[in-house]
Amino acid sequence: MKMSGLLSALILLIIQGSLAQRVRVEQEVVSYPGQTVTLRCQFPNPGETQLTQVSWIFEPTDAERTNIAVFHPNFGASYPAKSPLSGRVSFVTDPPTLENPSIKIIEVKMTDEGRYICEYATYPSGNEQGVTSLIMLAKPKNLATTVRVNAGKTPVIVARCESSNGRPAATISWSTALNGNVTAPIETENPDNTFSVQSAYMLVPQPSDNGKDISCMVSHRTLTQPETFPMKLVVEYPPQVKIVGYDNNWYRGRTSAYLICQADGNPVPTTVTWRTLSGLMPEKVQVQENRLAVQNVDDTINTTFICEVKNSLGYGRDQISVFVREFPQPMKGAAIGGIIGGILCVIILVALIATIVMVRKCKRKNKDGPPTHKPPPPIKTYSYSDRPSIDKPVSDSQLMHHETEKEDAMKDLSAYHDDKDHYEPSRFSWEDKQSPYQDDRDEDRTMGEEDGYYITSSASRGSSFMSPAVIV
Template sequence: MNMSGLLSALFLLIIQGSLAQRVRVEPEVVSYPGQSVTLRCQFPNPGENQLTQVSWIFEPTDAERTNIAVFHPNFGANYPTKSPLAGRVHFISDPPTLDNPSIQIEDVKMTDEGRYICEYATYPSGNEQGVSSLIMLAKPNNMANIVTVAAGKTPVIVARCQSSNGRPAATISWSTALNGNATTPTKTDNPDNTVTVQSTYMLAPQPADNGKDISCMVSHRTMSTPENFLMKLVVEYPPQVQIVGYDNNWYRGRTSAFLTCQAKGNPVPTTVTWKTLSGLMPETVQVRENRLTVQKVDDTINTTFICEVGNSLGYGRDQITIFVRDQSPSSSNAGVIAGVIFACLLAIILISVLAYFLVSHNRRQQHGYRGTGKPTGAPYDSFTRLFGSAKSSKNGTGNNGNNNTPIYRGDVGLNEKTANQGMHPGGVALLETTRTHTAEDILLSREMDEVERKKFDELEEEDERYDHFTGVGPILQLRPHEDDIDDDMESQRDGSVISRTAVYV
């Protein structure tokens, strides 16, 4: 066919389509079985054409055309008896007219689905027609069920889902966490023009799959929302057994030791049997259902215990060997260790506090006078060095013979004349209590303050040596007195102050 032929054919199709559109019909009509449906038809603008007759033709999906209703203005309406719709179809208007040849079908069936052609016979244009499609809907009956299976390694059907007698065919889908596969849905056309859809789920079932969720969802045009079927998988298997309760600490004399036989299976286990590998059950053992209790552990418990559990599919068993210890292992010493650590920490804290106070006290003593009790920073002037800070006894030996007051050698501020007066037979200069100190002595003592302060640290190191000195060199020592300094001092006319009872030994 050349190009001109193709163009001619396309032009004819366009003309025919434009002419066909002159007959007005509803392109699609939807109905359900048992209802009544109306098919409308009209030729609104015939123009110069003369309408002579109108006919309705039924064209099934898989069958030939059949006239179901004819109207002629002169001969009236006619309904062929060989029509599959005979007795159920008629024109709406009575009597019918060419202006409104619409028809109504009562008690529609699924087999009534197909194309309905409204055809006008005109003169001189010929026949013109419009086509309406009748779509029959049928809400399906949906169902799903679980298939009880035995555990195994071969894939089998574990669940089915079916949508029956629907129009059009339903859609089936699966939702599950199982590691299986859904089969391709199969469609079966029923005699009443409905469709049945079926799908299955296959899995190699394991005991762990028992009770897991699986759902089937059916979607259809007649349902506003999909219908969901939630199910739980059923997998049967023999009992799985485990003995618990042994803590590896069964020692001689232990009481109330026990073992528990835990078992699960489908169907539920019905029998539990305890026995030993040797065949003899120790006398101290009591068995009650799945619990084995040992009243007192002895050497007869040093054996292997076996628990057997059975259901309708078979038996499962577990065993455990008991080792009886000579004595109870020592209890955990975590508490003892914690107590020791706490005690050590407390001791360290106490020792640290004690050392701190001892060091502080020692430093305060090093910065004050020995035996005076004065804190660091107490006045350290010539009066204290010359006259002491405490009372002396009347015999000049000091309180209780204490020799811890500051010690001065013969060159610490007293002139040679003063040191030689009242020489004690032991080589120590003794200053009589009645001797009056001159202003020269006090001034000389005060001028020595700065030098004494610088040498104070060196003198402290030498104190111990002089405290135990047994030689005969001249030593000047101020004894503490029992009365306060204010009571011991006496003011002179020249403004100086001297001690009443200063004793030098």
């Protein structure tokens, strides 16, 4: 039974839809107040259906339907006098026809919004109709303002935004970095079918909120983009005062010492007053508006200075006690000395590191490079007693060089045997330099025991051997 009921309802809707499709109308028409709007209606290709009469019926949103225009081929057009559109509605063509009974409404009002039904009386199928919805749009008037408030501890409205006489109702939103709340929008329907919407922003106002940004945005169907109203909050508060300029280093004889009274308030402070806790201002003090200057610091400045600032909401004050020292504090000098000392330490450290690196590089180069002296040619050796005297002095470096070479030569020459203390000459005397080799005379000569050296006779001419060390 449920399935059969649903099937019957579906068939009925299909039949009604097929009938309604025979009357051609526009589903929706949009207009603004004061304009002329045309509502079209046609019954094309009636076929065997006889069209006898056409009627336009107005159905407001919250009222009963009413006939506003009727046309009969034999009796002509009729416009009921009780129609809310009387005098403003008429058929488009004169005389109208049943095939095209479109109407027009002049000077449309917001109250004209609703459903308009074009209904045909036909035979034999009965009445057939098409429905057009007339939507009236009204561009709203938008406004946003801030509210001048006093700083406090309770939430108050700091800004308002309103969209008036719009249709449909507008949408209001807020944009701000403030930590406040948006009130629920209040929507009011006006007698002319327009709507007014109000919204507010609430905040616990603080002096720091004065001048901060807040924006109201209104969105509406008649607007291509939201209308934005940027604003700045206005928070009023008594003066906030602070004395600056005292560095805790006022000493006897100091010049150009000063204090500045900084004040912030809304409205702007109008009066600045300097005084001391004792009531007497020292003679060496000069006061110029918010500046207090001391020409020469002495013991009379050793007091408490008070600055008072007033505006229309009240006054604020600050005070500072000055201590006059006998000698200045070496605050800046000590800091500069520490900085200079640190820089010098860094420079010394860098120089030390560079020196160590260079020394290591030089040692490595000397160790890995070729020998710095040329080995002497094979020579005849002499005993220390027979060695010619050398008048040329010998330096310490040369002596060290000689000792090194002597040790190397003694290691390489296996023919030497040392039983007594001796000194091994390494080069000829100045007279022998003229004929260094003397191979023909002393080639096979060996040294006696009294010389302290024994040389084997196998070291003949032409054989290879290591020469003894040379003293230069």
